[in-house]
Amino acid sequence: MKPISLDNFEFTGHEAAKLGDLHALDAHDREQLLMSGVDVEEQGRSGSFLHMDHSGAYCKTNRPGVEILNIKDALKKYDGLPEYFWKLVDPEKDEATRKARDVLHGGYFIRAEKGAKIEEPVQSCLFIKANKAGQSVHNIVIVEEGAELHIITGCAVSHQTQESAHVGISEFYVKKGGKLTFTMIHNWGENVAVVPRSAGYVEEGGQFLNNYVLLRPVKYLQMYPTITLGGTGAVARFNSVVVAPKGSYLDMGNRVIMNAPDTRCEIIARTIASGGTIINRGHIKAGQVPAKGHLECKGLILGGGVIHAIPELEATVEGVELSHEAAVGKIARREIEYLMARGLDEDEATSTIVRGFLNVDIMGLPDKLKQVIDKTIAESQKDMF
Amino acid sequence: MLHIENLHVKIGEREVLKGIDLHINPGETFILFGPNGSGKTSLLMTLMGLGDYAVTKGRIIFKGTDITYAPTYERARLGVGMSFQRPPTIHGLPVRHLVRMCGREREVPVERLARRVNFDQFLERDVNAGFSGGEIKRSELLQLMAQQPSLVLFDEPESGVDLENMALIGREVRSLLQGEDTPRPDKSLEELKRARATSGLIITHTGYILDYINADRGQVLYNGHLCCEARPRDILEHIRKFGYQECVRCLDNALA
Ligand SMILES: Nc1ncnc2c1ncn2[C@@H]1O[C@H](COP(=O)(O)OP(=O)(O)OP(=O)(O)O)[C@@H](O)[C@H]1O
Ligand SMILES: [Mg+2]
Numbered sequence: 001m002k003p004i005s006l007d008n009f010e011f012t013g014h015e016a017a018k019l020g021d022l023h024a025l026d027a028h029d030r031e032q033l034l035m036s037g038v039d040v041e042e043q044g045r046s047g048s049f050l051h052m053d054h055s056g057a058y059c060k061t062n063r064p065g066v067e068i069l070n071i072k073d074a075l076k077k078y079d080g081l082p083e084y085f086w087k088l089v090d091p092e093k094d095e096a097t098r099k100a101r102d103v104l105h106g107g108y109f110i111r112a113e114k115g116a117k118i119e120e121p122v123q124s125c126l127f128i129k130a131n132k133a134g135q136s137v138h139n140i141v142i143v144e145e146g147a148e149l150h151i152i153t154g155c156a157v158s159h160q161t162q163e164s165a166h167v168g169i170s171e172f173y174v175k176k177g178g179k180l181t182f183t184m185i186h187n188w189g190e191n192v193a194v195v196p197r198s199a200g201y202v203e204e205g206g207q208f209l210n211n212y213v214l215l216r217p218v219k220y221l222q223m224y225p226t227i228t229l230g231g232t233g234a235v236a237r238f239n240s241v242v243v244a245p246k247g248s249y250l251d252m253g254n255r256v257i258m259n260a261p262d263t264r265c266e267i268i269a270r271t272i273a274s275g276g277t278i279i280n281r282g283h284i285k286a287g288q289v290p291a292k293g294h295l296e297c298k299g300l301i302l303g304g305g306v307i308h309a310i311p312e313l314e315a316t317v318e319g320v321e322l323s324h325e326a327a328v329g330k331i332a333r334r335e336i337e338y339l340m341a342r343g344l345d346e347d348e349a350t351s352t353i354v355r356g357f358l359n360v361d362i363m364g365l366p367d368k369l370k371q372v373i374d375k376t377i378a379e380s381q382k383d384m385f
Numbered sequence: 386m387l388h389i390e391n392l393h394v395k396i397g398e399r400e401v402l403k404g405i406d407l408h409i410n411p412g413e414t415f416i417l418f419g420p421n422g423s424g425k426t427s428l429l430m431t432l433m434g435l436g437d438y439a440v441t442k443g444r445i446i447f448k449g450t451d452i453t454y455a456p457t458y459e460r461a462r463l464g465v466g467m468s469f470q471r472p473p474t475i476h477g478l479p480v481r482h483l484v485r486m487c488g489r490e491r492e493v494p495v496e497r498l499a500r501r502v503n504f505d506q507f508l509e510r511d512v513n514a515g516f517s518g519g520e521i522k523r524s525e526l527l528q529l530m531a532q533q534p535s536l537v538l539f540d541e542p543e544s545g546v547d548l549e550n551m552a553l554i555g556r557e558v559r560s561l562l563q564g565e566d567t568p569r570p571d572k573s574l575e576e577l578k579r580a581r582a583t584s585g586l587i588i589t590h591t592g593y594i595l596d597y598i599n600a601d602r603g604q605v606l607y608n609g610h611l612c613c614e615a616r617p618r619d620i621l622e623h624i625r626k627f628g629y630q631e632c633v634r635c636l637d638n639a640l641a
Contacts, residue, residue: 334473337435340457341467342487342528349458352486356477356511 036154
């Protein structure tokens with residue numbers, strides 16, 4: 001598939017009005033947000049951020065210790081964020097990064113202050129409402145020394161059929177002993193092209209835990225976030241749950257560069273092609289010991305499609321422990337029969353096994369979000385059998 | 386409850402059951418003996434409608450319904466329940482969830498049932514993931530307790546089970562087959578009546594399970610044929626003394 005051309009989309013003229021309150025959204029958009037993990041009641045959230053089309057629409061912090069700003073305001077406040085802005089992603093990298101360098105619509109700046117344990121997640125949504133709109137955002141997340149933060153970020157379009165493009169730069173900084181859990185839920189539409197460019201840096205004893213959920217169709221998605229474990233004892237973990245229905249083309253993966261001793265990483269992807277194409281990459285590179293990394297891509301093809309798993313391990317020093325496990329399979333007949341012997345019909349048995357395969361439970365998400373995801377999985381199974 | 390008539394079953398080209406006739410009445414428990422490879426597990430799998438077991442002749446009637454070619458879930462919903470000897474692992478499916486599903490529309494008191502088979506510590510584990518032999522048995526039993534079948538198919542309840550757990554399993558198999566061993570005010574009369582009408586078809590080599598249940602009848606399955614109907618204890622005693630050699634003679638006579 002030929003990468004999309006960003007020139008076909010409008011990167012100017014779609015400034016959205018500021019919202020006083022997330023309730024100001026209409027019922028349809030609220031529903032779209034809910035599917036992306038955003039609770040308009042802001043129950044159990046430390047703060048909220050909403051970016052719509054070409055501008056920030058809502059930004060609110062509910063807890064001390066966490067700072068949430070529109071990136072444009074953060075650049076003003078912190079003199080252009082010289083230590084963080086475009087420090088992990090090269091603006092010259094490709095068409096997407098050049099576009100993001102030339103056009104900045106907004107994005108979030110989220111920072112957990114030193115030692116702050118922010119228990120309830122911060123929620124954010126990057127939303128596209130206008131047809132033909134091209135959206136370009138730049139996000140920066142900083143977890144200061146010893147701080148803990150969970151961000152749930154959804155990306156959504158207002159109408160499943162609209163044509164649009166999203167360019168997003170994200171740079172993550174986890175300082176010494178910090179912990180960032182970053183959960184991203186993509187709810188794009190069948191005519192949307194998405195090219196995020198993300199990178200992160202984890203210092204000594206820091207942890208970066210990433211959950212990614214994509215269950216809805218998206219025309220074209222290409223992303224390959226790269227995390228560098230730069231300090232002793234740093235940890236990175238990726239869990240991805242991905243479904244590609246007919247019309248979806250996904251080229252995605254995770255990369256971890258282990259540049260310090262005692263680092264650990266795990267990249268786990270569960271993918272289902274139900275008519276679409278998934279290129280599932282994974283790359284662990286280790287140049288220090290001890291270093292332990294595991295890469296796992298498991299795929300099912302249900303109702304047609306393509307899965308192309310490309311796991312890569314790269315070790316440049318003696319003593320590293322890296323492993324990978326890639327499998328593309330089918331649902332075992334024995335498992336279906338076992339559940340049928342308990343009274344489940346064939347469809348119930350199959351969908352139970354599929355839900356278990358995707359295993360969203362291990363992400364430890366808030367109940368309400370988990371319920372929404374379960375519901376979306378149930379809906380997406382219509383394409384599978 | 387169960388009527389098997391002249392049942393012939395093939396796996397691929399090979400005939401493993403060669404004309405089985407068996408009747409089990411409501412509330413009756415039937416014990417199946419037989420040497421390794423004689424077809425006992427094949428009979429249970431065929432009754433449940435599993436795997437590559439192809440019925441080539443004969444019929445299976447359960448509660449008056451011909452289920453010879455019925456899909457597995459229909460048999461289960463009619464009331465056939467089976468304990469698997471080597472059940473598959475299902476990743477991402479916690480035991481708790483499966484036990485709840487076993488009840489279909491009925492609400493299952495998962496915790497209470499699990500405590501009875503000493504399995505409450507396992508409810509969050511994925512089904513059969515790394516379970517030991519004895520744990521598999523308790524997990525299967527727990528699922529059957531939730532399912533409340535009217536015919537219990539149990540393949541070697543004692544294999545891989547330690548003595549302490551044997552007592553526990555024996556007790557629970559009994560309560561499954563013969564109604565609760567202690568009165569339970571939370572059970573309706575209807576449920577108690579149903580419990581008493583439960584039938585069983587149990588495979589055993591050692592006969593330990595006989596210490597716990599009232600088994601009325603038994604038979605030996607030998608090379609795809611049933612023979613030597615007697616009281617289970619007598620059959621066991623006979624096999625202990627003479628092995629299965631006697632069965633050969635008995636069968637020869639019967640088939641002659
Ligand atoms: N899937 C299969 N493919 C080929 N042969 C099979 C298959 N399943 C069972 N058999 C064969 O059918 C015969 C009967 O097997 P079965 O498992 O019913 O024996 P069993 O009486 O339960 O033995 P045991 O006491 O050892 O459990 C055996 O010879 C076995 O090898
Ligand atoms: Mg057997």
